[in-house]
Amino acid sequence: MFIINELSEIVNKEVISFHMPGHKKGKIYEKLGYVNVLENLYKMDTTEIIGTDNLHSPEGIIKASQENTAKVFKSDYTYYLVNGSSCGIQSAIMSVCNPKSKIIVNRDCHQSVINGCILGDVDIKYIPCEISKDTNILKGVNVINAIDIIDKNLDAKAILLTYPTYYGMTYDLEYICNYAHSKNMVVIVDEAHGAHLGLSEKLPKTALEQGADVVIQSTHKTLPSFTQSSMIHVKEDRVDLNKISNMLRITESSSPSYLLLSSLELAVDIYENKGKKLMEELLNNIHIFKNNVNENLEIYSTNDKTKIFISAKNIGLTGYELENILRKKYNIQVELSNYYGVLLICT
Incomplete structure (x- = not known):
């Protein structure tokens, strides 16, 4: 058994996770006492039978769960997704934009945006992306550039933006939302890396708080639900x-996974009842960590403090080399590396 054997080895080695998914090999479930629920989870792998409702036409338990989640995240309506954020992004695009219509998108968007426009036969007009010369990380869109592209494409049905970026960088999304709305455009936000933002005033505002109409979140990335x-x-x-x-x-699949649906509900329960306290603990731990980092390492500022980008270029190491050293010598796995440094996702 190739996959199972390799995954078992990673678990047994107790590799320290600074990568997705947000539950960090289930440690959060153990810490908060959800183990009993998870021990029986595999027995809950079922289908649409009496009592289990239907994700694509919810009237019972799924409907009630989604309604509760909408209240927690302060939306008018929330859909659970079991095909990842990709299906949500593609559905949002095709529900707002008719074939042959136009959408405005940040150039450094996720591949699902491109694929959604191909599926929907939607024409894309790009906003140039901002890239840091020091770190080569994506900084998000420049508001002036966004307004310029909107003004040049007033027939666009919608604007789709990534917020925050993979690296935790943000910008004045609220200003862009207000301006786009004044031009009768729907605002779709790929908030895949920002499902946790509502847990602290020390973090950037959520996309919903800033006026977005449709927000897609990868709950599994920064909150404790299962991948996908x-x-x-x-x-x-x-x-x-x-x-x-x-x-x-x-x-989306016509055979939705009840394991994934259950994990979403579990993540919402943790978010609602314990999330703010956990986030305060996390931000405090990150503050302590940053104050104790070796002076030869450089930590770059990110708007989302739960993302940490570390460079070792002052001691002659590329990010790729730093990643290998952390994993092979210290059993720490980062989210990614580039030439300049490594990215850590903290949850």
Whole structure:
């Protein structure tokens, strides 16, 4: 058994995780006393039978769970996703943009955005991306550039932006939302890396707080749900929920995983009841860590403090070399490396 054997070895070696998923090999479940639920989770792998409801036409337990989640995340309606954020992004695009219509997108968008526009036959107009010369990390869009592209494409149905970036960088999303709305455009936000932002005032505001109409979150990246489980949060003023539901029937599995649905509900329970305290502990730990880092290492500032980018270029190490040293010598696995440094995702 190749996959199982390798994964078992990683678990047994107790590799320290600074990468996705957010539950960090289940440590959060152990810490908070959810182990009893998870011990029986494999027995809950089922399908649409009496009592289990239907994700694509929820009337019972899934409907009630999604409604509770909408209250927790302050949206008008929330959809659970079991095909990752990709299906949510593609459904959002195709529910807002008709074939041959136009959408404005940041150039450093996720591949699912491109694929969604191919599927929907939607024309893309790009906003140039900002890249740090010091670290080669994506900084997000420049507001002036965004406004310029909007003004040059007033016939666009929507604007889709990534917020925050993979590296935890943000920008004035609220200003862009207000401006896009003044031009009758729907604002879709790929908040895949920001599902946790609502847990502290020390973190950037959420996309919903800043006026976005449709927000897609990868719950598994920075909150404790299983990989491939995500959500769409919707404000109904400018969006047709029936269209989103219909598109999700096209882009999402007709055999949704109840294990993934259960993990989403578990993540919401932790978020709602213990999330703010856990986030305060995390931010305090990050503060202590940064104050004790070796002076030869350089930590770059990120707007989302739960993302840490470390460079060892002052001692002649590339990010690729630093990643290998951390894993092979110290049993620490980072999220990614580039030539300049390594990215750590803390949850």
